[in-house]
C-alpha cells in the first residue's frame with residue numbers, strides 16, 4: 001500500500017484527500033494515515049493540511065522497493081525489483097535470478113556491495129549511501145555474437161538518463177534524449193560514462209549462453225552519484241555527479257530515468273538487431289570521436305584517428321597509413337593520446 005500511496009501523492013499536483021486515497025485503494029482512512037505517518041518517519045516530507053489532505057513536498061534519497069516502484073513507469077525495465085541494503089554483487093544476484101527463471105527486465109539494486117565487480121577482473125568500490133549499484137536481467141532472442149552491443153545500448157541509456165535527471169539546465173530541452181552533449185556527459189567507448197575527463201559510471205555485462213542461444217544477459221551499472229571522497233587509487237580518474245554539478249542528486253529518480261531510456265533504446269536495438277537506430281546519438285556523445293587515440297591490444301599498441309562506432313558497435317579508426325580498421329570491444333583498450341580519455 002505504501003507504493004500505491006506514494007504513487008497517488010506523486011501523481012497529484014496539489015493535495016489529495018485521505019478520503020480520495022482510502023476510496024481509491026479501498027482501505028480505511030486510519031490505514032492511510034498510518035502509512036503517511038510511516039512515510040514521514042522514513043524522511044518523506046508529507047504535509048497534512050486539515051480539509052485539504054496530503055501533499056508530498058520532498059522525498060529522502062532512498063533506494064527502497066517502494067520508492068523505486070512508485071517512480072519507475074516503464075512496461076518491463078525495472079518492473080520486478082529486488083532490493084538489498086547490502087549484497088555481494090547485484091550482477092551475481094541477477095545471474096542467480098536469471099537461472100531461477102526471473103522475468104526479462106528484473107532489476108537488482110543495492111545500497112552497498114561487499115564484492116562489487118568491475119571489468120577485467122577488477123573490483124568496484126561500493127560503499128553505502130551515495131551511489132547506484134544495479135543490474136538488470138535481459139532475455140534477448142538474438143544470436144550470442146550480437147550481445148556485446150547491449151553494453152553500448154546501456155551506456156547510451158545511462159548517459160541519457162543522467163542528463164534527463166539533471167533537468168533543463170543540462171541540455172537544450174532537458175529531455176535527455178538529445179541533451180547529453182550540452183550536459184557535458186560523454187561516453188568513452190565502449191561503455192564508460194565520463195565527464196570532464198573523469199569516470200562517472202561503469203558497466204559490466206555478463207552472459208549466460210549456449211553456443212547458439214542466449215539464456216540471459218546481466219547488465220550491471222555502477223554510477224557515482226553523491227560520492228565526495230574516492231579511494232586513493234582512483235582519485236585522479238573518478239568523479240561523481242555531485243562533484244561535477246555541485247548538488248545532491250537522488251538515486252531512485254535517476255534509476256527510473258535510466259530504466260526509461262533503456263526500455264526505449266533496447267526496443268530500438270531489438271528491431272534491427274544492431275545499433276543503426278542509436279549510433280548517431282551514441283556518436284554525438286562519444287568522447288573519443290574525431291580524436292587521436294591509442295589502441296592498446298594484447299600484442300600491439302598504435303596511434304590512430306577514431307571516427308566513431310558503426311552499426312555493430314565497433315570503433316572505426318583510421319591508421320596513419322590511411323587504412324581503416326574496426327576495433328572490437330573485447331580485444332583492446334582505447335585511450336586518449338594524452339591520458340585516460
Ligand code: BTN
Nearest residue numbers: 089116117118119202203220222
Ligand atoms: C567497470 O569496471 O567499469 C564496470 C563496473 C560495474 C560496476 C557495477 S556496480 C553494480 C554491478 N554489480 C557489480 O558487481 N558490478 C556492477
